[in-house]
Amino acid sequence: MKKKLKIVGISLLIIVTLLVASPFIFQSQIKDMVRNYINDNVNAKVSFDDVNLSFISSFPQANVTLDNLVITNLAPFENDTLAKVKLLSLDMSIKELFKNSSEDPIIVNTIAIDEAIINLKTNTEGQANWDIAKTSDTSTASETTKSKGFAFDIENYSIKNSAFNYLDQSTNTIFNIANLNHSGNGRFSGDVSELETKTEANVSFSLDSTEYLSNNSLKLDALIDLDLTNSKYTFKDNKAVINNLPIEFKGFVQLTEAGQNIDISFENPGSTFKDFLAVIPKAYAKNLDDVDTTGSFKINGVVKGEVTETKIPTLDINILSNNASFKFADLPKRVENITINTQIKNDTGNVDDTYVNINTLNFKIDQDEFKSSASIKNLTKNMLVNANIDGVLNLGNLTKAYPIELENELKGILKAKLNTSFDMNAIETNAYDRIKNSGSLSLSDFVFSSADIVNPLNITQASVNFNPGTITLDNFIAKTGDTDLNATGTINNLLGFLLSDQKLTGNFNLKSNVFKISDFMAEGGSDAPINQSAEPATALKIPAFLDCTITADAKSVYYDNLILKDVKGQLKIADEKAQLNNVTSSIFNGNLTLEGLVDTKTARPTFNMNVGAKNFDIAQSFTDLHLLQALAPITKVLQGKLNSTINLSGSLGEDFTPLLNSISGDAFAELMTTKIEPKNEQLFSMLESKLTFLDFSKLDLKDLTTKLSFDNGQVTVKPFDIKYNDIKMTIDGSHTFSNTMNYKVVLDVPSKYLGSDVTGLINKINDPAVDTITIPVTATISGNTLKPNVQTDLTSGVKNLTAKLIEIEKQKLLNKGKDKLTDVVGNLLGSNTPKDSTGTQSGSGVKDLLGGIINNTNTPKDTTKTEDNTPKDKVKDALNGLFGKKKTKE
Template structure:
């Protein structure tokens, strides 16, 4: 017995030892196979940190653990993350490893993963990373080159993961958070049944920028039958839960060898309780639905059926019916009653999206006793959009809190009254046949008062009225107050319907008037307590490319950040992705300002600004504390009393805070001052200390006149003269946006200005210079040179004796300064030219694609129209032939019957038959002619659409290629 236990112990120990060392024996082989398969098949950057192997986790099989697995896309999604999987567990059949056969994977688990699926507007997807293999290469590939991995999954799980699907081609976005998924079944069989269960704590979906679902709690149970021989997937009794709403669906999805995707699905709501439907509305689900009393039915059903390929899309139908529903919060006095919705969207399938139909014959409800109703019908959305609809009703804002719980402090007042109807086709608007398009009514906001939490201000609108017509939307009245800020406005919008429903250009004008308006009051308060009080958190504003808008303004007092402007007048134009400022006049900082400018967002990656400024009699010290550019480039202004005039032209890129990128600034101008006082400025203090002339620390100077240029992040000052009493200084140099400096001053000082200490300094300078072989002598006027470097706060000043009048030195300084300026300009011009050439090349490539896509789309429309036209003509010809054949047979029978009655009857029958044939021939010809006319109209309309597509593409290309 002892011997038995001893042997058993040895065997157990050996098994444990094998379980420990076997994974390491085969680790290199498994890792090599994995990496080889990846490199052989994937066109992406795939990486993982390490691989761990174990026999204990899933004995007797081997457990593989990959950590920090990432898949980073190459072009055209360069740098985008397709997948990041912190931990991947896989179970591998140990016998497949021991035999040296194909390695068989049984189970896979992805934990805390991020899956990021992207589709570009041209349809390219970032998961299409499998390397393409030439057919001939496939045939020539020997058997031993086939895959060394064999997927024999029986279980696949995902835990605590995040899933993103962002499809630019469909303008669809889907986000799933905290996803858990389990798939079980035998994937080794040709025919198998899988059980799938998926949950997502938060599901968010949007289409065309409209949020359809917001952080919905989702769950999916779906048994799945698979026929791998046919690639046929059958969904049986599947159930999708969105919050408390349950949707049942079933159907098939097949991928035959011809490349089509064939689908046939039906779906319907599991229950008809209105409360289930109510849970899909975020603001309702956020409250406690259990305590809300509801009544009424809600039914949703539909289907998805047809073929999806390059030339066809499946048909679909969606129906929603809510009948006499209501909801009521128990603690509130009123309810929302008589909720009725009847809506459907249908599409028969194919490639003609003109056949999409939207019908909403009724959407109505009573909000605390006030009825709101609407209807909408849509036809021919592609070829000639036909709309019919209306909205009618009133919302008493002061009663919202009676039927829906509002946050503390929110108690809106006022009334919104709407009475709008429209009926017509888009083509009538495009042809300016306004009388054929019915669009009229009004939208009125009256006595509106609301406290805004985002800006912590009370907003009041005494009255605002919009009137609608086919030609324009008229804002006849707007009176706005935000605490102490007031604004009145009126204006018009033209081409409103084409802009809203297609790609039309919105045109308009607006007149604004205000006595007091603080823009900062209207910006959301920042949450960042580290920011100074006068810092406003903003981001660049993108100007749309299909707006042409003019604004004329008069603001008696206008405040932005810490800048106060008075009597501001001027015009703003919004056109072609630019905001243009024209003839803006204002009073600021004790003086006046006149400006023209441009804010350019045509380059989506980088906003730009251009300004032409004239400032007159501006207080110098106030300008330092007000304008960031002066703060950066003229810190001397902080220590200067006086006023200045300047004319300035400047171009600059803007950062994400809409502030200038100082290194990109180009331009220049001229500056003139009144008599000024400079006191306690660091550079003057240093010169005063070095020359032992304390009077220079407080300079009472005459007017200054200088010119300057912005080049490569520096302000270059052209040579100018400063005078203080009998002291003159010719100065030039530059200051950078980081306040580093490089100046030279040729200073002429009367000998009488030097006292005892100053004379000692002067004599030392002369002696030091003469030791180097010069022969400086002191005359009635002393010429010295000051070389100034370092920074404005910590300048480094070096004093040297001058030569004669200092004119030659000044000329040399001018020459060197101009050479440096020209060098910097040339560098910028070279860089700008290269960037322009690059942008033009990119724009050319993009333009070629736009034109090619437009030609393809146009050709598809014409081809489809021609097919339909041929079908119409063919059907008409067949109908005509059939009609003639039936008439011929009828005539023969009529003559045969008449022949039995005698020759007279036979002759009469022949004549009647001949007359009948003539009539039928006319009908047949008319049938063919009508078909020809209809088919010609169809082709003509397709040609019009095609030409519009090409024209729009050419216009888009013209804008794209307009690069300056």
């Protein structure tokens, strides 16, 4: 006995050892088997991390698992991921491992898939990305060859934590299944078999951009008869739950050569109104356990017919409810008198003939009754809508009657009596002749909050009248922050704005007593630094949904630290941009004009503007307007008026003021002032100390004009002239917005201002012509406005002037000598010459005299003449005196 037990024990040990060791022995064979199957049967790129074999987990069967299986498409869906499976597990008989797959199919009994993502796609040409099976090279392939690979004799299968995505680009059909957990038990080997399935998932479905299911919860327990010979699948005992709505259905689906043949009917087994609330997605339905309902609700339908490339089954789906009501236990309001009568029908099988009739949709909250009806046709193409609305709705009661959570506060009274008829193409193309509206709509005490606006918009009253071809905004009285708005106008596409996400277009007249830019700015903008130097994190945005023209008239507009009075002009708003046309205002005791563009579409808003200033008070404008301070910081000491035109462009900060280092442009300015107050300005004090003859308080700048340009944070001033008494000054240079300066002032200074030495020399010369002499004196200004550095070349100017005056004195003395010679020669030639008979002096006498003087040096002296008082001697003595030759003493 002991020997038998020992033999049994050894045998079991050997079996266990073989079961543990076999996977390692056959590992290579299994990998080759999987790899060969893939290469023989699939036109796609297939990869996997590893293949594992186990006899323990599925004994007496073998278990084969693939880790991280990825199937990637080839053309025409190249590089698209068809499938990605974290774990694929196959159970089969051990003997299947030893089959030659090239001769006999390998039979698989169980399949388990974990964390799979399947992406199925059909392109516009009708090609499917799952069509990856290889076809035989020849049409005479044997049946044996056709059967190569795997065969399935499935007893059970499971899919866990997976997702399924389907896209048909030709019909714009999207079907998504998320969080899929599905299992089935049955056998596929017989001609007729039975399959029992359990499914849980979240389902989304849309057709031609219309979403019919949105992540709806689905539970399905289905018992299905499988007639594999006739490809017919019959639903015997089937119960589904869509969200919380139970549905029972029966019928069949049969595959045909043309497509499918469907005959399915369904209905909800209950009849209370709670079943209707269950249709609403869980995110909005909340807990239905504590809701009290009255009245009935019934949904039933039949789907019957063929599904082909050109046809769909006929539809007859009905939703009915009469005199129903509901109230949630923790909410104060009851919704009552609910009547619903809706049909979804298709009588022909042509998809375009599907239509929806909402014959009645009525309800009442408190004393407010709301009634509506509509018909919707041609669902898949150019949808046709005809709707009637008549009722009153207190929007604030919605959250008091139904547990819906809104991101923004909703309050107000909506009154509507409206009939509308249109097709969606007319809405999208603004074909107003096909949009028929009549009636009115009003809104009062409405509060609207949105991410697009900073402060809640409180609409006191708004009323819209609908007429064929036109929609008029009769009044719009609202307030946001401290800003009040009063608007009227015409609206071109209100339905397009409400129904198809179009921009709101129209022409409006807007009036306001107080309009604050900060009421439309992102939080924190008012605390931003005045002298912007960094890119803003957030900024005021022009709403993207506006495409309109606004004619504005505002009594007071508050912008940064400025108050603009009587602002009038036109704004054309489109694409998050505002075009300003002929905008005028009163500010700084003068008039302001604006023309230009503000663009808030980009992360950093930009502007391009022409600014006109007329009769601005200089002191006030250069103190309060930071841009003017940056352009001409010294000008704040002036008293008087300013006319200017400024062309500039750049970026705006979060407080909607210019980022100074980003702006560029040019400016022209005309000063109309007679007074300057330099007492507290260090630069002027330093100039006066260097140039003692200047008194800037007496400087006359009236009618001064100057031009400047600016770019990259630097202002360049074109040369301009000013006059101080009889001194001309020419100024040019540049400065930066950080107040560093590089200027040059050239003064044409009259000589009389250049010190006592120069003045004494001028008095000694005693010549009026000397007073008109000017010397250029250059003052260079550097540093910054708070700590300026002033250098002058006055010393060298005085030195040069002194040298010039000495040269003038020298020339004056020379000129005196020449004048004396002229007088002597004139006397000699004129007074001592005897007159002829005509009364004029004799030319021959002058000729003789000059000849005698000239010839004297070559004529021997007459020793007989002793008298030394001849005319010749007199001239000689005079010349000697003029040119410095002294007579020898006797």
